[in-house]
Structure formats: C-alpha cells, structure tokens
Amino acid sequence: MIKQELEHILDTDMRTVSVDKLYEAVLEIAQNRIAKVPAVTGERSVYYMSAEFLIGKLLSNNLMNLGIYDEVRDVLAANGRDISEVEDYEPEPSLGNGGLGRLAACFMDSIATLGLNGQGLGLVYHYGLFRQVFRNRLQAEEKDTWLDKPGWLRKTDFTVPVQIGDVAVTGRMYEIDVLGYNGEKAPLRLFDLESIDDSIITEGIRFDERAVDKNLTLFLYPDDSTEEGLRLRFAQQYFMVSGGLAWILEEHKDHLDRLDSYATIQINDTHPSMVIVLLLKALLADGIAFDRAVEIISNTCAYTNHTILAEALEKWPLAYFEAVDASLVPLLHQLQDLAAARSNDARTAVIDHEGRVHMASLAIHFSKSTNGVAALHTEILKNSELKPFFDMYPDRFNNKTNGITFRRWLQHTNRPLTEFIETRIGDGFKQDAMELLKLERFVDDEASLQELLTIKHTKKEDLAAYIEKTEGISVNADAIFDIQIKRLHEYKRQQMNLLYAIHMYHEIKAGYVPTRPLTMFFGSKAAPAYTIAKDIIHALLTLSKVIADDELVSQYLQIVFVENYNVSKAEMLIPACDISEQISLASKEASGTGNMKFMLNGALTLGTMDGANVEISELVGDENIYIFGESSDTIIEHYAKADYVSRDYYEKSPQIKQAVDFINGPLMLASGTKENLDRLHHELISKDWFMTLIDLEAYIATKNTMIADYEDRMTWAKKTLINIARAGFFSSDRTIAEYNRDIWKV
Ligand code: 26Q
Numbered sequence: 001m002i003k004q005e006l007e008h009i010l011d012t013d014m015r016t017v018s019v020d021k022l023y024e025a026v027l028e029i030a031q032n033r034i035a036k037v038p039a040v041t042g043e044r045s046v047y048y049m050s051a052e053f054l055i056g057k058l059l060s061n062n063l064m065n066l067g068i069y070d071e072v073r074d075v076l077a078a079n080g081r082d083i084s085e086v087e088d089y090e091p092e093p094s095l096g097n098g099g100l101g102r103l104a105a106c107f108m109d110s111i112a113t114l115g116l117n118g119q120g121l122g123l124v125y126h127y128g129l130f131r132q133v134f135r136n137r138l139q140a141e142e143k144d145t146w147l148d149k150p151g152w153l154r155k156t157d158f159t160v161p162v163q164i165g166d167v168a169v170t171g172r173m174y175e176i177d178v179l180g181y182n183g184e185k186a187p188l189r190l191f192d193l194e195s196i197d198d199s200i201i202t203e204g205i206r207f208d209e210r211a212v213d214k215n216l217t218l219f220l221y222p223d224d225s226t227e228e229g230l231r232l233r234f235a236q237q238y239f240m241v242s243g244g245l246a247w248i249l250e251e252h253k254d255h256l257d258r259l260d261s262y263a264t265i266q267i268n269d270t271h272p273s274m275v276i277v278l279l280l281k282a283l284l285a286d287g288i289a290f291d292r293a294v295e296i297i298s299n300t301c302a303y304t305n306h307t308i309l310a311e312a313l314e315k316w317p318l319a320y321f322e323a324v325d326a327s328l329v330p331l332l333h334q335l336q337d338l339a340a341a342r343s344n345d346a347r348t349a350v351i352d353h354e355g356r357v358h359m360a361s362l363a364i365h366f367s368k369s370t371n372g373v374a375a376l377h378t379e380i381l382k383n384s385e386l387k388p389f390f391d392m393y394p395d396r397f398n399n400k401t402n403g404i405t406f407r408r409w410l411q412h413t414n415r416p417l418t419e420f421i422e423t424r425i426g427d428g429f430k431q432d433a434m435e436l437l438k439l440e441r442f443v444d445d446e447a448s449l450q451e452l453l454t455i456k457h458t459k460k461e462d463l464a465a466y467i468e469k470t471e472g473i474s475v476n477a478d479a480i481f482d483i484q485i486k487r488l489h490e491y492k493r494q495q496m497n498l499l500y501a502i503h504m505y506h507e508i509k510a511g512y513v514p515t516r517p518l519t520m521f522f523g524s525k526a527a528p529a530y531t532i533a534k535d536i537i538h539a540l541l542t543l544s545k546v547i548a549d550d551e552l553v554s555q556y557l558q559i560v561f562v563e564n565y566n567v568s569k570a571e572m573l574i575p576a577c578d579i580s581e582q583i584s585l586a587s588k589e590a591s592g593t594g595n596m597k598f599m600l601n602g603a604l605t606l607g608t609m610d611g612a613n614v615e616i617s618e619l620v621g622d623e624n625i626y627i628f629g630e631s632s633d634t635i636i637e638h639y640a641k642a643d644y645v646s647r648d649y650y651e652k653s654p655q656i657k658q659a660v661d662f663i664n665g666p667l668m669l670a671s672g673t674k675e676n677l678d679r680l681h682h683e684l685i686s687k688d689w690f691m692t693l694i695d696l697e698a699y700i701a702t703k704n705t706m707i708a709d710y711e712d713r714m715t716w717a718k719k720t721l722i723n724i725a726r727a728g729f730f731s732s733d734r735t736i737a738e739y740n741r742d743i744w745k746v
Pocket of ligand 1: 097098099100101103224233306307312314373402589590591592593611
C-alpha cells in the first residue's frame with residue numbers, strides 16, 4: 001500500500017526523483033494517516049501554555065508512532081533511496097531555547113500517548129531562535145529559515161484581533177498534531193502574526209524592534225539587554241496570551257462562569273503568566289463579579305517554576321502594561337490590593353515600590369498550584385527562594401520531577417539499544433517504563449554486558465562519521481567520549497570543563513600521558529547579548545585549535561565544539577556518550593533533562609548534587625555515578641554571607657592558577673582574540689559569580705577517577721546497565737500522569 005501511495009503521489013520514478021519531492025511525498029503519507037487519527041475529547045481539558053515548544057524533527061517519530069517506519073524505509077530502499085536522505089532534508093522547527101522548550105515537547109508527546117484531553121498553546125517564530133555560526137572562533141547569529149520548506153504547520157480559520165497600544169494586528173492560529181504512541185494525538189496550537197514582514201530584517205537577526213505590526217513573531221526573541229528588546233518580548237507575550245486565551249474562551253464560551261470546572265491552564269514559567277490578568281478582564285467583561293472571577297482564575301491556573309536565578313524571574317514595569325493595554329493597570333492594582341490584604345510581607349507583593357509587576361507573585365497568588373521541576377529544586381523554592389509564599393500557601397506547593405519521552409530519546413535515537421532491551425525483557429517497557437528494571441537480571445551476564453559495549457561503540461562510530469560529514473573533523477571512536485551539551489551559562493560551568501581540558505593539556509606536556517585518548521564534545525548556544533558566555537565559546541574554540549595544532553597533545557586530547565547545537569544533533573550525540581557532564585553549581589540547575597537522556601542511553605553521569613542529578617544518584621546508588629563538589633546548602637550559605645572570593649582559590653592552588661592563566665597566555669593569544677580571553681580571565685579571578693573555582697579541584701579528581709575506571713570495561717558496562725534499568729522513573733509519561741493526578745484531573 002505504501003509503495004502504491006508513494007508512486008501515486010510522486011507520479012514519477014522514485015529512483016530519480018529529487019529529495020524535496022520525495023520528502024513531500026513521505027510527509028503527505030504521514031499526514032494523511034494522522035488526519036484519520038481521532039482527536040481526544042472530554043469534559044475537562046488542560047491547556048499547556050508555553051512560549052517554547054522545541055519539538056525537533058517530526059517525520060521519523062511520526063512514522064514510528066504510526067507503525068510504518070520500517071515499511072516506508074524498506075519501500076525507499078527497494079527503490080535505491082535511503083530514508084536518511086528524507087530525514088536529513090526535513091527542517092528542524094526552531095521554536096525553543098533549551099530545556100524548558102524541550103520539556104514542553106516531551107509533555108505533548110506524553111499527553112498524546114496517555115490519551116489526555118490536552119493541548120499546547122504558543123507562538124510560531126518564523127526564524128526561530130537563531131542559527132549559530134562560528135566566525136573567527138566567535139559565535140555569530142543568523143536567521144534560521146526553517147519555515148522555507150513544507151512542514152507540519154496547518155493553517156486554521158481561527159483569527160483574533162489584538163490591540164497592542166495604538167497598533168491593531170491580527171493573530172492567526174496554526175496547528176501541529178503531536179502523535180502519541182497509542183494511536184492518539186494532541187494538538188499544538190501556535191499563533192502567528194498575519195502582517196509579519198521579514199523585509200525589516202537588515203542583517204543577521206537585526207531588525208526594527210519597534211515595528212510590532214511587522215516583527216512580533218519573527219524571532220524567539222533572545223535579546224533582553226536593551227529596553228526596546230524587553231518591550232518587544234513583553235508585546236510578544238501579550239500577543240501569545242491574547243491568542244491562546246481567545247481560543248480557550250471560544251472552547252468554553254457556554255460556561256465561562258464555571259470555567260474552573262472545565263479547564264486548567266498550566267503556565268510554563270512566568271512567560272505566559274499575564275494570562276491571569278487578561279482572563280480577569282475577559283471574565284469581568286462577561287458580567288462575572290470580581291470576587292468570583294478571581295476565584296475562577298485561582299482554580300483554573302497552575303504555575304510551573306523552572307529557575308531560581310533572580311535575573312530570570314520576570315518583573316515587568318507597569319509602564320509596559322500601560323503602553324500595551326492600559327485597562328490592565330487598574331486590574332493589576334486590584335490584584336495587588338488582594339495580595340496585600342493576605343500578607344504585608346513586601347516579598348509577596350504583586351507590584352513593588354518601583355512599580356514593577358512581579359510575574360511569579362502574580363502566578364503564585366492567583367493559581368491553584370505552584371510546582372518545581374525536581375525534588376531538590378522544589379525544596380529550595382519552599383525553604384528559601386519562595387519561602388514567604390510557601391508559608392502562605394503550603395498546600396499549593398508541589399514537586400513534579402521532569403521527564404523525557406522514551407519514544408524519541410530511546411526508540412528513535414537508539415535502535416540497537418532498543419532491540420537489545422526488547423530481546424531481553426520484551427516490549428512492555430514502551431508502555432510502562434518502570435519495566436526497564438527487569439534488565440537488572442542481566443547485570444552479571446557477560447554476553448549482555450559485552451553487547452552493551454558493542455552497541456555504544458557502534459553509536460560512537462555513527463557519531464564520528466556524522467561529525468566528519470557535518471563538521472569536517474575526524475574523531476577516533478576508541479577515545480572516551482565526554483559530552484557537555486546545553487545552553488551556555490556560567491552556572492552550568494562549561495568554563496570549569498574548559499579548565500579541565502587545560503589541566504589535562506599541562507599533564508600531557510609534563511609527560512603524564514593518558515592510557516586512552518579523551519574527546520570532549522560541546523554543543524551550546526549563547527544568548528546574543530551574554531558577553532561572558534560568548535567569551536567561553538571563544539576560549540573553547542581557541543583551545544580546540546591549540547590542542548589540534550600540537551603534535552603531542554592531539555594524540556591524547558581533542559575538543560569538538562559542534563556548531564548550531566539543536567535537537568537533531570542531540571539525537572546523534574547522546575547515544576554515543578560515555579561521560580555525561582552535569583556540572584552546574586549546586587542549587588542553580590532546576591532539574592536538567594539532558595542528564596536523563598544520557599542515563600537512558602547508557603552514559604555515566606559526572607555531576608554535582610544539583611537538580612535531577614540528586615534523584616539519579618539516589619536511584620543508581622553511589623557506585624554507579626560520579627558525584628563531586630560542594631552541596632547546595634553550602635553554596636546557598638556562601639551567597640547569603642557573600643563570602644566566596646575566587647581569587648583566594650586562584651592564589652592558593654598552583655594547579656588552578658596555571659590553568660586559569662593559560663586562558664590568556666601566549667599560546668591562546670596566538671589564535672584567539674585578546675579582548676575576549678582577557679575578559680574571561682579577569683572574570684574568573686575577580687568575580688566568578690557562579691563559583692567555578694570552588695569545585696575545580698574536586699572536579700578534576702573525580703573526572704580522573706572516572707577515566708581510570710573506564711578501563712575496567714566489564715565493571716563500566718555493569719554500571720551503564722544499571723543506569724539504563726533504573727531510568728524508567730524519568731519517563732515523561734510518569735511526570736504527566738502526576739500532573740494529571742494532582743493538578744489537571746482531566
Ligand atoms: C525571560 C525573560 C526575558 C528573556 C528571556 C527569558 C527566558 C527565556 C527562556 C527565561 C528562561 C528561559 C528558559 C529557561 C529554561 O530552559 N529552564 C530550564 O528548564 C528545564 C525544564 O524544566 C530544566 O530542566 C532546567 O534546569 C532549566 O534551566
């Protein structure tokens with residue numbers, strides 16, 4: 001049937017047709033089938049509102065979930081075509097920054113798979129985040145033209161007028177079906193600006209930030225460094241929430257006065273939190289009394305917090321509200337009065353004395369639930385960051401440890417490992433991830449352990465071939481693959497990993513050559529205005545060259561920084577990993593989800609007691625993970641006392657000093673840029689806000705232990721097997737079942 005369908009759509013020889021035509025034909029085959037999949041219905045529904053949905057490519061995943069992947073692959077192969085041609089050709093939707101957006105995508109997959117009556121609401125960004133290119137070993141940003149090719153977005157008839165100050169625009173809703181594993185689907189509904197005008201982009205990702213009628217959905221706006229940038233981000237949020245809310249009200253127009261009996265709006269971080277005040281305005285306009293309107297909102301909305309970094313907690317000046325929709329200002333004052341009547345603690349105010357609206361305060365006061373995304377994170381929220389709120393609303397606080405979809409991060413990315421599991425424990429783990437525990441029966445089975453090592457090696461060879469093809473760099477699959485892939489941020493401490501590489505460089509120069517080469521992979525985008533983050537990228541790219549140019553050191557050490565890290569690249573890197581770098585400063589990483597993907601694919605974690613690493617370590621036990629560094633309590637105390645002095649660590653350890661001083665030493669300056677390297681060097685010694693140096697020595701020691709342990713291949717394989725077997729807890733099906741049980745009740 002598939003063969004006939006393809007021939008019919010193509011109406012030409014499959015052997016010679018161009019890849020774009022072939023891609024469109026396979027896309028059509030999948031779309032026709034997905035159209036026939038019934039939509040889930042029900043009395044109650046959940047709206048997952050998020051500024052980001054980092055869904056990744058969909059074609060193979062959808063074919064897999066439709067149960068026709070192998071058939072399509074075989075038909076193509078019988079006609080001399082490789083399905084990877086089509087897979088490579090598919091553009092990757094560029095609709096997120098990192099963890100928060102990827103989490104929303106995993107959640108959509110699990111909502112569909114569990115058959116819950118839920119949908120995602122967000123925005124289409126024409127040029128996405130940005131495409132990262134390296135020029136002179138520095139990050140530059142280009143627009144990502146992912147929408148140029150045909151894809152999954154379907155235009156709908158639903159439009160909504162939105163008034164932004166004195167500018168009137170129209171939003172239109174688009175849809176993408178997210179297919180679950182059980183033959184059900186969940187809609188992702190994304191709003192776009194009808195009057196978008198990409199001719200205002202001048203160069204790279206630069207454009208007139210004031211022309212909201214033309215620019216609102218051009219980019220996932222990354223620049224919060226200027227007043228104009230912030231105002232645009234605010235307008236974007238307003239537009240997103242206006243569209244999403246109009247759709248919710250449309251679906252519930254018959255019973256707005258009982259909306260709380262029918263709907264939950266899950267607010268993904270504070271980005272969509274102005275839905276609270278917009279909903280208030282809508283309910284009042286519908287004739288509902290103020291007190292009842294507030295009650296409806298507080299029983300309908302739920303808030304997820306993804307960060308404790310003060311700078312990421314949004315505070316929008318009242319003036320921004322005034323400029324976009326002045327009618328919201330008196331409503332915000334009324335909500336502030338309510339909050340003030342409940343507590344006179346200034347830390348819980350909705351509007352502070354500078355006239356800024358604290359969006360997290362708004363979301364916590366006027367919702368039924370506030371959750372953190374990992375056990376430690378939720379405890380920190382309750383005991384320190386959001387303590388005054390927890391004291392007011394102890395029953396509203398809850399934890400929902402993040403999860404990942406095993407469809408994408410195991411079945412799709414790692415077929416050999418999936419088959420390894422299937423042949424040993426059957427395929428029940430695809431429905432109930434906890435069944436992976438059965439794998440532990442094989443913990444002493446040498447043949448199984450040997451096979452696991454072989455699978456890992458195969459995936460490393462695949463990655464090596466991919467890197468050769470895409471980056472033109474050759475890597476040795478027999479080296480240890482040590483991988484750190486995540487957004488660039490000082491708290492994630494890529495700079496500490498950089499210092500490890502410099503340390504190893506010196507060791508090799510001093511004659512201490514390792515048993516086996518180490519290849520360090522990085523993949524990371526820096527926010528365009530985040531200067532130090534860009535300096536760290538520059539230092540890593542420069543060091544990569546210094547090492548590659550050194551005849552001795554390059555035999556033992558290599559740094560590969562992949563350009564434009566995205567979901568597709570993650571899918572290649574993660575299955576090939578031996579050492580998973582999860583080295584954030586304790587207390588700063590809310591959860592992390594890459595850590596879970598690596599664990600599931602049989603990498604061992606090198607990490608601090610932070611975020612979900614804590615839960616990973618509890619699950620696998622001390623002997624199956626490599627933990628180092630100061631505890632979150634100690635770190636929080638250092639911040640409270642303001643007593644961390646990086647220079648002290650630098651002065652007292654010759655090893656640290658040597659590594660730090662290498663950053664802007666003569667060898668680095670020969671290939672690197674003085675301004676960037678000097679600035680990074682200075683930052684590390686004089687400020688180091690995220691305490692790189694506090695953990696550096698422990699990090700070096702633990703990583704060295706890990707590298708030594710790697711040589712006992714059987715023991716290592718045993719550890720990886722236990723990691724895989726105990727990863728079931730991190731299925732997003734479990735996370736979503738908990739959200740539904742405790743909050744959504746759909
Ligand atoms: C806010 C205001 C202005 C401009 C930008 C932003 C902004 C944009 C994106 C703030 C935060 C984000 C993204 C945050 C994020 O990805 N957080 C991650 O969420 C994951 C899922 O819960 C966690 O696993 C990670 O630990 C957390 O860092």
